[in-house]
Amino acid sequence: MTDDELEQRLREALARRAATSADAALRARVLDVTTPSVARHATVPWEGVAAAVAVAVAAVLVLTFLLRPIVPGPAGRPAPAPHTGLVPGDGLAGPTLGLGFLLLCGVVVVVGVGIVWRLRTVLRTGPARGAALVAIVVLIAVARSYGDSIALGEGSVFVEGLGWQQTVPNGPTEAAYFPGDGGTFSFGMAIANTGPVSITIKGLARPDSPQFNVALVGLGRSPTPLDLSNGNELVVDPSKLVPFEPVTLAPGEETFITVLGQAGSCALAPGDAYEVWQGPAEVPLVVEVAGYEWIDAVPTFEPVKIAMRKGCGDTEPIPVP
Amino acid sequence: MLASRAVEAATEDRAAVFARLTDRSLDRHYRLAAVILGDPLEAEDAVHDAALVAWRGFAGLRDLDRFEAWFGRILVNGCRDRLRARRRRPVIASIALLGDLDNGASPRVSVADVADRDELDRAFATLDPDHAVTVALRYYLDLTVAEIADRMGIPEGTVKSRLHHGLRRLRRAVERDAEQPR
Numbered sequence: 001m002t003d004d005e006l007e008q009r010l011r012e013a014l015a016r017r018a019a020t021s022a023d024a025a026l027r028a029r030v031l032d033v034t035t036p037s038v039a040r041h042a043t044v045p046w047e048g049v050a051a052a053v054a055v056a057v058a059a060v061l062v063l064t065f066l067l068r069p070i071v072p073g074p075a076g077r078p079a080p081a082p083h084t085g086l087v088p089g090d091g092l093a094g095p096t097l098g099l100g101f102l103l104l105c106g107v108v109v110v111v112g113v114g115i116v117w118r119l120r121t122v123l124r125t126g127p128a129r130g131a132a133l134v135a136i137v138v139l140i141a142v143a144r145s146y147g148d149s150i151a152l153g154e155g156s157v158f159v160e161g162l163g164w165q166q167t168v169p170n171g172p173t174e175a176a177y178f179p180g181d182g183g184t185f186s187f188g189m190a191i192a193n194t195g196p197v198s199i200t201i202k203g204l205a206r207p208d209s210p211q212f213n214v215a216l217v218g219l220g221r222s223p224t225p226l227d228l229s230n231g232n233e234l235v236v237d238p239s240k241l242v243p244f245e246p247v248t249l250a251p252g253e254e255t256f257i258t259v260l261g262q263a264g265s266c267a268l269a270p271g272d273a274y275e276v277w278q279g280p281a282e283v284p285l286v287v288e289v290a291g292y293e294w295i296d297a298v299p300t301f302e303p304v305k306i307a308m309r310k311g312c313g314d315t316e317p318i319p320v321p
Numbered sequence: 322m323l324a325s326r327a328v329e330a331a332t333e334d335r336a337a338v339f340a341r342l343t344d345r346s347l348d349r350h351y352r353l354a355a356v357i358l359g360d361p362l363e364a365e366d367a368v369h370d371a372a373l374v375a376w377r378g379f380a381g382l383r384d385l386d387r388f389e390a391w392f393g394r395i396l397v398n399g400c401r402d403r404l405r406a407r408r409r410r411p412v413i414a415s416i417a418l419l420g421d422l423d424n425g426a427s428p429r430v431s432v433a434d435v436a437d438r439d440e441l442d443r444a445f446a447t448l449d450p451d452h453a454v455t456v457a458l459r460y461y462l463d464l465t466v467a468e469i470a471d472r473m474g475i476p477e478g479t480v481k482s483r484l485h486h487g488l489r490r491l492r493r494a495v496e497r498d499a500e501q502p503r
Binding site for chain 1: 335336339340343344347348351352353355356359365368369372373376441442445456457460461488491492495496
């Protein structure tokens with residue numbers, strides 16, 4: 001049989017399959033779709049239902065997140081470490097992409113592509129679109145809760161440490177640090193996990209650009225359980241601290257960190273007349289959830305004021321180990 | 322109140338236009354559905370469902386001159402989905418063919434003609450839904466490759482590929498059937 005013969009026979013066969021014409025009943029039935037009652041009863045507004053469900057789920061998630069009281073839980077208890085004192089470079093970390101996380105991403109992508117391919121017809125339907133919308137809203141809500149300075153929040157405890165001077169001679173009534181040229185300073189603060197899942201603090205983020213005038217150079221912790229009633233300065237004195245160790249916080253849980261800083265050549269020393277101040281407004285921490293690491297900047301509960309000479313600026317960056 | 326009446330009037334106008342456009346091409350669409358599905362009753366349901374979908378989206382159709390192609394695309398997609406669903410459940414019979422035979426549509430139909438019709442009909446029914454729709458648009462509606470691509474929302478290369486494989490499968494089925502002793 002030639003191609004032409006096949007095509008000709010096919011045309012004839014298809015023509016035979018064609019019904020004569022639409023009868024009056026079908027015509028009436030089809031043209032009736034524009035009447036509101038038919039449209040209302042014949043179709044279910046799946047997309048509207050799905051959108052309503054999505055909005056409800058998102059609202060519950062957001063309200064739960066916003067209204068959930070932050071109840072301080074037991075502090076993280078890393079294993080005891082030898083008492084070495086805190087020195088610059090301790091507790092520094094950089095966010096990395098773990099192999100396990102990359103493998104997980106790969107599996108998710110492969111499975112996702114497979115599901116999408118398998119359901120490529122179903123995905124065109126209203127319910128699937130609604131479900132996708134719900135998923136996107138949930139993802140955005142979760143991702144939003146882990147935006148910059150969102151996953152971790154500052155706790156209510158802030159303790160000044162080395163170099164801090166409560167009474168400033170011959171100056172405004174501002175307590176400030178007077179570490180002196182190249183001196184160190186320290187402070188401690190409580191931080192809380194304000195997100196919905198457990199989060200691990202890996203360390204202080206290593207700065208990715210040169211630091212002038214003031215730099216945060218180390219993260220530590222007290223080798224003994226914190227007891228603020230015994231004198232605040234004691235627990236943030238670098239000589240009495242040990243390097244920070246990663247700690248995992250459950251949602252709402254708090255822990256106490258101590259930060260070691262180093263001043264540049266413009267810092268005023270004890271006894272100097274106060275001029276201006278400069279200092280870190282936030283502490284960049286490397287945090288991790290399910291293998292994914294990023295830098296979360298936690299605001300300091302109190303301003304860390306390092307007394308500086310007016311109009312002075314370092315020309316050489318502060319070395320960070 | 323006035324605004325509500327204005328909306329009502331606009332909806333009525335829209336419904337009238339929709340009804341006019343649908344009515345004008347209803348026969349063609351119904352026949353195409355019957356060709357693709359091979360079942361006049363299911364074709365009626367397919368056309369009705371397509372009309373429902375079309376009416377829901379009619380407000381978004383900017384160019385009314387494209388109505389027939391647009392409606393046809395909805396219908397073809399619906400027919401294809403029905404074929405896919407049908408493949409997941411047993412095939413009962415080719416009602417169109419039985420209807421022809423019952424009515425004695427052509428007194429000159431010979432046994433060989435009926436057999437040929439059987440072969441092609443059976444072969445067409447076994448085509449993949451995408452292939453069946455493409456073949457129907459090409460050899461029933463006589464659409465060009467470009468028109469089929471536009472109607473189905475797929476590249477022209479895909480249309481050619483589907484036609485090629487569809488025809489090859491039909492030829493094999495017909496030849497295999499012809500080799501069997503009658």
